[in-house]
Amino acid sequence: MDWVLIVFVLFKGLVFATGMYFAIKWHYDREKKWADRRALLGMGAKLVAVFLLLLLVLLILTFGLARTLGMDLSLP
Template structure:
């Protein structure tokens, strides 16, 4: 019975990856159908969104360590 959660996690990850692949492919095909200019705008918007997400993730990580030290937690590795 110890292998059941591992099997379910692998199955879930596989299904999610396949679903994401087909979702991205469908959106890519829709953008290709509408023309190169719209596709470029969508890719630029996605790049901006990814950049904002990365910056926010770094800020959240930094704030987490600041608050942890402020609370007196030992965060050394």
């Protein structure tokens, strides 16, 4: 019965070690790929555009929900 615990711990260690190896490799490869400044600026512009789009959608949904609930949204 003791061998089951040993096998499970070894399997868990192997899974974690494999995951750590691929995580480090992925980050290293990703950093090499992003070394180009132009690609980095393009990615930043895309992230800003997605953030602003999501902010606009959240604003529309918030005001839509407020009107559905009957809240007065007019300025004094």
